[in-house]
Amino acid sequence: MEKNKHNREIIDSAFALIQTLEEQFSLTYPESEINKINECKYSIAISENMRDLLQKSKQMSIESDGAFDMTIGKIISMYDFVDGIMPSTEEIDSALSFVGYEKIICHEGNLIKNDPQMFIDLGGIAKGFIVDKATQYLKEKGIDDAAINAGGDLFVMRNPETEYWKIGIQHPRNQAALFGSIKVKDRAVVTSGDYEQFFMKNGQRIHHIIDPKTGLPSYNSISVTVIAPNATIADALCTAIFIMGPEVGIKLVDRKDDVEALIIYEQDEEFHYVFSHNFDKYNFTLLDSTALFDKDLQ
Numbered sequence: 001m002e003k004n005k006h007n008r009e010i011i012d013s014a015f016a017l018i019q020t021l022e023e024q025f026s027l028t029y030p031e032s033e034i035n036k037i038n039e040c041k042y043s044i045a046i047s048e049n050m051r052d053l054l055q056k057s058k059q060m061s062i063e064s065d066g067a068f069d070m071t072i073g074k075i076i077s078m079y080d081f082v083d084g085i086m087p088s089t090e091e092i093d094s095a096l097s098f099v100g101y102e103k104i105i106c107h108e109g110n111l112i113k114n115d116p117q118m119f120i121d122l123g124g125i126a127k128g129f130i131v132d133k134a135t136q137y138l139k140e141k142g143i144d145d146a147a148i149n150a151g152g153d154l155f156v157m158r159n160p161e162t163e164y165w166k167i168g169i170q171h172p173r174n175q176a177a178l179f180g181s182i183k184v185k186d187r188a189v190v191t192s193g194d195y196e197q198f199f200m201k202n203g204q205r206i207h208h209i210i211d212p213k214t215g216l217p218s219y220n221s222i223s224v225t226v227i228a229p230n231a232t233i234a235d236a237l238c239t240a241i242f243i244m245g246p247e248v249g250i251k252l253v254d255r256k257d258d259v260e261a262l263i264i265y266e267q268d269e270e271f272h273y274v275f276s277h278n279f280d281k282y283n284f285t286l287l288d289s290t291a292l293f294d295k296d297l298q
Contacts, residue, residue: 073121092215128235220245
């Protein structure tokens with residue numbers, strides 16, 4: 001009984017940590033640190049957590065040749081996926097001049113912007129970072145058999161009953177079905193898809209995964225699942241790979257140690273998929289018999 005109470009206190013503290021970090025990194029909180037950064041003109045002192053997250057963001061931008069870019073915030077803010085509104089070509093072209101991860105510098109505890117109108121959105125990486133912080137806290141407190149799920153960003157430790165966790169991969173076009181399943185432990189699993197936030201316009205799916213180079217939704221993929229040692233890498237890689245597409249994206253994954261990915265895309269109105277060289281070690285089971293495996297891209 002005492003042990004259960006102690007564990008409950010640890011879990012409550014982990015949730016409190018998640019809430020604190022969300023209030024730091026999320027644009028939805030007016031007083032968040034990220035909003036203060038966006039409001040500053042050129043330079044502002046930043047916290048250690050923010051510096052760490054920004055450095056990880058820049059590294060992913062470099063590795064993906066800009067497919068992942070935290071400075072795309074101004075363009076993303078122009079889209080309204082509730083009311084089905086997208087910016088005009090002129091508005092996108094104007095906002096693209098403020099996109100460019102290389103225009104952000106972290107120096108001696110300060111963030112420096114080369115233009116006051118630059119707008120940072122950490123939505124493609126912050127959730128994973130928060131999951132990692134919560135996971136680290138639980139492990140430090142002796143918890144080694146838990147799972148943390150933050151709306152698509154998942155970290156699973158050891159399953160107390162079966163050792164491994166069986167995780168379903170959402171079918172990108174049938175919300176009531178799974179595309180496949182995997183078995184993992186002590187790994188982060190993150191899935192991003194064009195079905196999460198979108199609206200239809202003139203028969204085209206306008207979704208939330210925006211290419212920083214065009215300011216438009218990317219149609220190179222429809223779903224990406226990444227398995228990695230931590231959720232920060234998995235979160236950012238999901239976005240980058242989705243935009244890069246299967247041919248280039250899978251090469252990026254195969255260059256990274258201990259990271260695997262599954263990419264689903266459409267071609268000639270058919271579902272195709274490809275996965276990285278060692279993805280099968282997670283006992284991938286395909287549950288959509290109509291999907292075609294593209295061996296040429298592996």
